[in-house]
Amino acid sequence: MSLRIVFIFCLAVWAAALPCVAKPVLYIIGDSTVRNGTGGQMGWGDPLVDEFDPAKITVINRAIGGRSSRTFLTEGRWDAVMAHLRPGDFLLMQFGHNDGGKLNDERCRASIKGIGEEAEDIVRVTDQQPETVHSYGWYLRKYITEAKEKGVTPIVVSPIPRNIWKEGRIGRSDRDYGGWAKQVAAGEKVPFIDFNNLLADRYEGIGQEKTAALFAGTDHTHTGPAGAAFNAKAMAGAIRGLADCQLGAALHPADLWLPSVFSDHMVLQRGMAIPVWGRATAGAEVTATLAGKSATTKAGDDGTWKIELPSLDAGGPYQLKVSSGAATRDFSDVLVGEVWLCSGQSNMDFTLAKTAKRSFSGATDWEKEVAAADHPQLRTFSAEWKMNEFPQRDVPGKWTICTPQTAGDFSAVAYYFGRGLQERLKVPVGLVTCAYGASTIESWIRGETLAAHPQFKDLLKNFSTKNRTFRDDPKPFLDYGVALAKFKGGKAPKNPDPFQDQHNPYVLHNGMISPVVPYAIRGAIWYQGESNMNTRKLYADLQQSLIEDWRDLWGNPDLPFYFVQLAAHKTPSVEPGGGQLTEMREAQAKSLAIPHTGMVVTTDIGDEKDVHPRNKLDVGKRLARLALVKTYGMSGESSGPIFRESAVEGNRIRIRFDHTGGGLVAKGGTLGQFAIAGGDGKFVWADAAIEGDGVVVSSPSVSSPTQVRYAWGDNPAGANLYNTEDLPAAPFRTNP
Incomplete structure (x- = not known):
């Protein structure tokens, strides 16, 4: 890293660490x-x-x-x-x-x-x-x-x-x-x-x-x-x-207003109509112009307006101009390319560099990565952390060009994902990053969507009880104010308002997703799940609801949704057995039954002691591979092996997979982390070997096997089944 880049980076970290002037x-x-x-x-x-x-x-x-x-x-x-x-x-x-x-x-x-x-x-x-x-x-x-x-x-x-x-x-x-x-x-x-x-x-x-x-x-x-x-x-x-x-x-301006997701350096989605929206004087005429193409509409009685500009091929830079009467808004250096929503909890919020705001972050070799991050056609809109009781029309944020001076604040997963797309597609890539540490999946889903599903009744009922309790008793708010007045640094006192808690239903949808809808996007990537351990039995339904909710919001029933299965964590088990993480991974994988979805497996790149693994490069690359193959139609394998079927063959069980690519591989030696059980349901470690397009599993102690598990543990250290594309096999059990 050059001395100049070191100086600029240190200056940025120092500035970020300064006490912020609080907003009124x-x-x-x-x-x-x-x-x-x-x-x-x-x-x-x-x-x-x-x-x-x-x-x-x-x-x-x-x-x-x-x-x-x-x-x-x-x-x-x-x-x-x-x-x-x-x-x-x-x-x-x-x-x-x-x-x-x-x-x-x-x-x-x-x-x-x-x-x-x-x-x-x-x-x-x-x-x-x-x-x-x-x-x-x-x-x-x-x-x-x-x-x-x-x-x-x-x-x-x-x-x-x-x-x-x-x-x-x-x-x-x-x-x-x-x-x-x-x-x-x-x-x-x-x-x-x-x-x-x-x-x-x-x-x-x-x-x-x-x-x-x-x-x-x-x-x-x-x-x-x-x-x-x-x-x-x-x-x-x-x-x-x-x-x-x-x-x-x-206040927002009364004559002409657009949400913050429209700013200089933005990336607009190619190949589809480009929605532009905001508010103006009731009944006023509003005109938007981009790349020589214009469209006009009238603001409604409430001042809201929306224009759809015709689709464009990748290119730029352009100027987007929006006018209403004497009021104009001009946005410069606008590119047209591929735009993706990047959302989830801390592993998506995890930035490329370690910063004052996100001290838990810092990807592997981040200093070297930041110094080399000169990608002027890779850009991000990073929404500020915002929660609300009601859907909001704006969230603070702006589009930022990827340079060595700015890349440290990019979501690391989003950065590597976007860089992977750009290297292959050769077009501008925009990343709309809406992520919040420790958030639950239900916090990102609309309230009305959750209410339409009886299985989420208790989630909403418990949230309603919290809200009534906080509303009716002023003491928690009083105590919070007293604590804030005494706060001099360190861990800030927790806000007792349930609507300011990222674990609660729909609050992040209202604060961070609603303001960016319907900004045109190609698809979404999602990395979340750690905060839903206590509701993991609902997770499959929750993730399906999230997918359906976002597809409905963006008016695209085929919106690609690619997600990260949770990484290995905790002490490896000596004996075969699952755990909360194991059950969560199985719940996540159920979304693969939904069309236009894909899953990245990360059991091979976790960290026993840190829920935030540093290797975000492979996560981003694997997400990019999913998109390049499944969304953009490029050749190659999109995924590691995924269990398809099993068959008992005497004293052994044969397993067959989808996504074997050029063949199955035992990376680093003999296959590990396979377990087998008979009718008594007691699992023992098994011998496993690749035969043709499958894996045969057996154990001398199980003469009549009935079921097999692979990588079935919170930290399945030694799981080493891959395909020739170096993509790991997903954990599975043959008898769920």
Whole structure:
């Protein structure tokens, strides 16, 4: 490695290790019109998250149904938010719907009407505890004052109007909670959004019938998903219009927006229509131009638009230009070639170099590999680690050209896979990398897909229970905030929010997959499974669901899906026997029954002590071989030997295989890791030898054999059956 490359690499590692300037956080507090856990209902706070650029700000919605300005304080919810507030953050608050009624009843949530300083001492009938109840305005002022003391910008929002009409007009709250909220904001000199009148005007503009469709059934207070999105877009516009408030700068642009997967240096898929999508002003005309070809469409009522540009042959560089009115977005150095989705958990997230962010990484000879990684037509879009409760429209990331200065941050498996494709295909290759360490497979699948399968009912039920528990008890969020305030480095405290846990269903689909759909891809490679050991009996169904889900999302029932069977790990067994890893490999292999799939075997390149084997070169090369043969139609063998059938021949069993290539090989000597059993089911190590196109297996201690196993162990050290293409045989048992 040259001194210049060493210097540049060390500089990059040093820069990555510097403390990051934390993004500001927008905290939202309020009631069920802001965040709703009732089926069929949704508050505006959740879709508002999607109006912000996740690269600029984090949005945390801490509103909860049934709460008032008073109970948000008395239940400890405000203290929990306070524990997280940092200088530069923002606080959006909307209360009022639940502040009416008696002060001391079965809910004890009403506040004193108005904004005065009057108070009333009570003993709550709910728990016999004393409480001093204050006015609606007093509670708002408390939140504002304490937020300001933390260096936070508070924004007061008046309650949304209820769907109650009289003489062609919808009811407004100028004389009560809406008016009081405005008075408090003015008195405290903080931004105010007159959401009540803003939405009332918009509801009246579309009429009573269309307004009713925004609410949940016959409910006149709670919106459904359509109403929540309608209100969130209105809120985003109101935030954008706030004077002397920087929050609007973190919103996606209103005139023309495209997701981050469109950036300079991108690779677009050759040979198929090229989808380009985003948002613009409702009803505006949008035009996209690439390589001299243009297409035009109109943005819908919600501002969304999608254009399909005609397919192109491999080539470039081009410029992609998208315009709407005076707004334009220009993307330069655009190539057209082959694009693959690369996903999974840490073994896919494992980068070519060891970096500050991924200290567990670093492939074999990574320093040498990085120094030689000058491949300007190999590029990656690496999505940031993001999880969410709802599908998002963007994930931070950008396209990066493969150079010695950037290659260290490439997924090692994806890098070797892409390099293998490019060497043979001689076209640009793009890698859309969406991977997250320790993630389960169900975290990458849509919630509605999981819900359609009864066998996943318990997964979703357990997740729902976690969510309700976290929603109802503010203490875990409080404790997390306290721990973060004390955190000075080392292992960060764990976020207790179930929607921020990569082990849970659909959260990574929502945060990382949804934002890149429907970016045109040729296929997907997948390396995952270690985190599903406890649900391995469901894994075959889960992986099939993932494949079907992605094929449905991309509108391609034949989308190639090539996956890595888990590598050898743990201490080799002295006696024949399986384990959790063994069972997981068998579950993974069942997906080979699905058309247009392929499996890479890695039992020969694992690590006894490290779940992250360093040899990612062979993993990537074997994935590339699968794609080159099965997707691109090149000659050669795509896989190592895979068990096809067995036959008992007296005191021995003959095994035959698919994918024998030019023949079977006992690599390094006598075949090992074959075990045989008779009717008693007790396995012993067996003698095995290659005969013609098969392997015969026997043991002097088993006179009447019934079944054979090969490489049937978590770490089957000594498994050495290959084909002449140097591809290892997959583990198998003849009697599953």
